[in-house]
Amino acid sequence: MSDIYCPACRLEQPETHEYCLRCGMELPVQILAAARAKSTRFFPGLKLGDADLESGFLRVSCYREDQTFESDEGSVTIPGHHVRFSIWDGAQARCALSVPESEARDLATFITSELDRVLQ
Template sequence: MGCGSSLPRELLANRPAKSVRFFAGIKVDDRDPEGGFLRVSCYLKEQIFSMPEGTVRIPGHHVRFSVWVGEEAQSVLSIPESEARELARFITDELERLDDAEAATEGSKPPSP
């Protein structure tokens, strides 16, 4: 297998049902906690857990956000995959606008002596 070739499809079937990333928070206000972070969990496919006490079903195709301080989640919110994709586009577009604005500002500065 060489660079640029497609991976075998059977590798895709073995992807985990969920992937998780952590993002460090920054303190921008006195009310912001020290050491806070955002946990983003992407539930790619449905999971079913069966135990003697009962069955738990976790739906797929959604993203769950949780705000953590230390070892405790302060709040959680899930959004459907369609909203998660829109959120990703929104963040990407806004950061590109910021990059464009910064580039325009740098281009209008007089050269340094």
């Protein structure tokens, strides 16, 4: 189904519902909207030389849609349609780079085609 469960009664819910089918509790749909707008994966690094991080990893976040957050200082909008790469050393980000969605698609195609290419 949807992997969405009511926080009160644990019944699995259709993705489109704002209230629980069984107990009527309001579902945290704003969290779900944020989760749909952004997804993140971590990829462990491979240490090949002395200059490489001991336990580094690459974090890749896909920002699908603009997200606006309200705070006491005002509203902050994180633009969508980009992919952010960051290199982490334990709990600390060393550097980050964002690329537009079109470049990220090119990157994915490049990696897939290169890894699938038959070597002569």
